[in-house]
Amino acid sequence: xxxxxxxxxxxxxxxxxxxxxxxxxxxxxxxxxxxxxxxxxxxxxxxxxxxxxxxxxxxxxxxxxxxxxxxxxxxxxxxxxxxxxxxxxxxxxxxxxxxxxxxxxxxxxxxxxxxxxxxxxxxxxxxxxxxxxxxxxxxxxxxxxxxxxxxxxxxxxxxxxxxxxxxxxxxxxxxxxxxxxxxxxxxxxxxxxxxxxxxxxxxxxxxxxxxxxxxxxxxxxxxxxxxxxxxxxxxxxxxxxxxxxxxxxxxxxxxxxxxxxxxxxxxxxxxxxxxxxxxxxxxxxxxxxxxxxxxxxxxxxxxxxxxxxxxxxxxxxxxxxxxxxxxxxxxxxxxxxxxxxxxxxxxxxxxxxxxxxxxxxxxxxxxxxxxxxxxxxxxxxxxxxxxxxxxxxxxxxxxxxxxxxxxxxxxxxxxxxxxxxxxxxxxxxxxxxxxxxxxxxxxxxxxxxxxxxxxxxxxxxxxxxxxxxxxxxxxxxxxxxxxxxxxxxxxxxxxxxxxxxxx
Amino acid sequence: xxxxxxxxxxxxxxxxxxxxxxxxxxxxxxxxxxxxxxxxxxxxxxxxxxxxxxxxxxxxxxxxxxxxxxxxxxxxxxxxxxxxxxxxxxxxxxxxxxxxxxxxxxxxxxxxxxxxxxxxxxxxxxxxxxxxxxxxxxxxxxxxxxxxxxxxxxxxxxxxxxxxxxxxxxxxxxxxxxxxxxxxxxxxxxxxxxxxxxxxxxxxxxxxxxxxxxxxxxxxxxxxxxxxxxxxxxx
Numbered sequence: 001x002x003x004x005x006x007x008x009x010x011x012x013x014x015x016x017x018x019x020x021x022x023x024x025x026x027x028x029x030x031x032x033x034x035x036x037x038x039x040x041x042x043x044x045x046x047x048x049x050x051x052x053x054x055x056x057x058x059x060x061x062x063x064x065x066x067x068x069x070x071x072x073x074x075x076x077x078x079x080x081x082x083x084x085x086x087x088x089x090x091x092x093x094x095x096x097x098x099x100x101x102x103x104x105x106x107x108x109x110x111x112x113x114x115x116x117x118x119x120x121x122x123x124x125x126x127x128x129x130x131x132x133x134x135x136x137x138x139x140x141x142x143x144x145x146x147x148x149x150x151x152x153x154x155x156x157x158x159x160x161x162x163x164x165x166x167x168x169x170x171x172x173x174x175x176x177x178x179x180x181x182x183x184x185x186x187x188x189x190x191x192x193x194x195x196x197x198x199x200x201x202x203x204x205x206x207x208x209x210x211x212x213x214x215x216x217x218x219x220x221x222x223x224x225x226x227x228x229x230x231x232x233x234x235x236x237x238x239x240x241x242x243x244x245x246x247x248x249x250x251x252x253x254x255x256x257x258x259x260x261x262x263x264x265x266x267x268x269x270x271x272x273x274x275x276x277x278x279x280x281x282x283x284x285x286x287x288x289x290x291x292x293x294x295x296x297x298x299x300x301x302x303x304x305x306x307x308x309x310x311x312x313x314x315x316x317x318x319x320x321x322x323x324x325x326x327x328x329x330x331x332x333x334x335x336x337x338x339x340x341x342x343x344x345x346x347x348x349x350x351x352x353x354x355x356x357x358x359x360x361x362x363x364x365x366x367x368x369x370x371x372x373x374x375x376x377x378x379x380x381x382x383x384x385x386x387x388x389x390x391x392x393x394x395x396x397x398x399x400x401x402x403x404x405x406x407x408x409x410x411x412x413x414x415x416x417x418x419x420x421x422x423x424x425x426x427x428x429x430x431x432x433x434x435x436x437x438x439x440x441x442x443x444x445x446x447x448x449x450x451x452x453x454x455x456x457x458x459x460x461x462x463x464x465x466x467x468x469x470x471x472x473x474x475x476x477x478x479x480x481x482x483x484x485x486x487x488x489x490x491x492x493x494x495x496x497x498x499x500x501x502x503x
Numbered sequence: 504x505x506x507x508x509x510x511x512x513x514x515x516x517x518x519x520x521x522x523x524x525x526x527x528x529x530x531x532x533x534x535x536x537x538x539x540x541x542x543x544x545x546x547x548x549x550x551x552x553x554x555x556x557x558x559x560x561x562x563x564x565x566x567x568x569x570x571x572x573x574x575x576x577x578x579x580x581x582x583x584x585x586x587x588x589x590x591x592x593x594x595x596x597x598x599x600x601x602x603x604x605x606x607x608x609x610x611x612x613x614x615x616x617x618x619x620x621x622x623x624x625x626x627x628x629x630x631x632x633x634x635x636x637x638x639x640x641x642x643x644x645x646x647x648x649x650x651x652x653x654x655x656x657x658x659x660x661x662x663x664x665x666x667x668x669x670x671x672x673x674x675x676x677x678x679x680x681x682x683x684x685x686x687x688x689x690x691x692x693x694x695x696x697x698x699x700x701x702x703x704x705x706x707x708x709x710x711x712x713x714x715x716x717x718x719x720x721x722x723x724x725x726x727x728x729x730x731x732x733x734x735x736x737x738x
Contacts, residue, residue: 370598370646377637385627389610390620401610422611426729429582430606455734476730482701483578484730502730503582
């Protein structure tokens with residue numbers, strides 16, 4: 001077993017400020033929980049603001065300090081997301097939330113990854129670690145790491161500077177002997193136990209773990225209790241060290257929070273791009289795709305606005321998804337400043353080989369291009385502006401067609417089974433959405449001048465068994481200027497109507 | 504070797520590259536050479552009316568270009584003029600897009616004309632800005648065989664027409680633009696302009712402008728006999 005522990009020391013601050021652009025580092029910011037500073041950014045730290053100070057002291061040290069309330073819920077969400085990210089490297093992942101200030105527990109949030117199974121796929125230990133670090137840097141999350149034969153050991157060693165130094169240069173995982181050396185070398189304060197126990201250890205003169213291990217276990221047990229002995233055994237690797245295993249949810253959800261609300265949809269593009277890239281990475285690793293991207297603009301107290309981007313084919317190209325999102329954003333008028341932006345994909349479907357959009361050489365085929373066009377049109381004009389037409393079986397002319405979903409367009413395979421045949425009679429190319437009543441005077445019909453009947457009648461008498469009878473005599477008529485029209489006389493009311501145009 | 508001879512040789516050397524450049528220039532679709540008239544590519548899409556094809560330089564509707572159809576009133580057979588070409592395109596699995604058609608395209612009539620209905624896309628953008636955007640996107644996408652658009656209440660400015668013409672060339676798409684006859688006097692970048700009118704039972708076509716070809720000819724196309732047959736009146 002090879003466990004990697006990634007600790008996130010600045011998570012409380014980073015979940016709140018991650019959405020800002022790089023330039024925002026310049027002013028001092030600190031996260032506060034229960035009147036105490038939890039975390040401070042670089043600028044604030046330079047002025048002496050550090051964890052554990054009261055707000056009053058911090059403000060005295062740094063007058064223009066911006067205070068942000070700690071948001072544990074958001075931190076949890078972020079940690080879940082990080083676990084999902086970690087899941088793309090190895091199937092054995094376990095997140096551990098940060099301790100809260102009031103419990104007196106100040107350990108950082110961390111993530112355990114079991115690496116022994118994925119070293120080969122990632123090309124060795126060092127490339128894997130580099131990749132993890134690089135991706136965390138892209139997500140703007142700072143971290144430090146430790147490697148161990150059990151989660152407890154990895155966690156302890158991640159705090160040991162010598163181990164971290166080694167980790168930066170190593171090529172291969174260490175031998176069991178090396179681990180034992182590091183563990184014995186570690187100072188006792190790095191042990192994961194409460195402050196009272198550590199004080200007791202130091203009172204006994206046990207400054208290094210090696211001194212502790214030299215004492216017989218029964219002696220340690222009687223002094224520090226059974227739990228502590230258990231912990232030592234897990235640290236040593238003599239006992240199993242179980243951690244809760246993480247299972248990724250079947251959907252994607254990610255959220256960005258803006259400390260200073262945005263009021264311009266153009267400003268949204270940058271954070272939206274970041275979310276889309278995160279999504280694409282996740283999907284690609286898990287070999288899934290999504291048909292619908294649901295965006296939520298959160299206005300805080302004033303509610304929220306949801307819009308969705310639909311993709312007709314599996315698409316993992318972040319650039320194209322961003323372009324589609326941009327088209328939607330252009331349609332939206334922002335009435336209130338936006339406080340948070342979130343991206344959700346409810347249904348993630350497994351990718352099938354033949355469904356993947358890009359072929360090996362990146363060439364667009366005709367079908368792909370038409371899909372891209374449809375997506376673009378849908379994104380800007382809305383779903384309802386696009387339609388197709390199909391035949392329908394009916395005697396009534398206005399019911400012999402129906403507007404089809406545009407998705408029908410995409411199947412270039414012929415539908416099997418029963419095919420509807422159009423009626424074998426001259427029908428107009430244009431149909432009026434509702435029949436236009438014609439003026440008639442002295443047995444003459446008028447539509448932009450007088451019209452004369454050429455052919456007819458063709459009697460269509462349908463639905464007499466139902467409530468409203470539709471009995472009509474259809475004629476082809478010609479107008480004064482040569483236009484051919486399809487007109488009918490209603491048999492019940494004897495009124496004349498224009499129903500179609502032979503264009 | 505004398506200086507003059509040297510110069511002559513240099514000139515001969517430079518000749519092939521010049522020749523190449525010239526032939527590149529002459530290959531452009533918008534340069535017309537009377538001498539090469541018979542060699543020109545007949546790249547048009549057959550309209551289905553042989554008498555009309557004979558008048559058009561490409562022996563058919565010009566590909567990758569705008570064709571303007573000036574019609575004042577619908578019902579004179581202006582869509583029937585295009586239907587054979589549209590049917591041909593949809594059967595070749597190419598998309599045909601209708602942007603803001605004035606009425607509902609009636610499926611039974613289109614199907615009996617041979618149009619594959621599943622290849623037909625109708626879009627209804629709101630406002631001129633969206634309409635022009637959608638038209639341009641569809642034209643340049645390269646997946647549309649033909650696009651039919653109707654001029655709305657507001658006539659598009661010359662710049663927009665030029666953009667659509669360029670988009671059609673980029674996407675190699677037939678663009679049919681229906682406009683009222685009052686636009687005949689105003690210049691247009693379209694490569695073919697036809698004025699359509701009605702003359703008795705026939706559709707009267709007049710070529711107003713043809714890029715790289717003659718214009719001014721008139722043509723009468725008979726309408727389907729099924730339509731214009733006169734029955735004995737009942738009333």
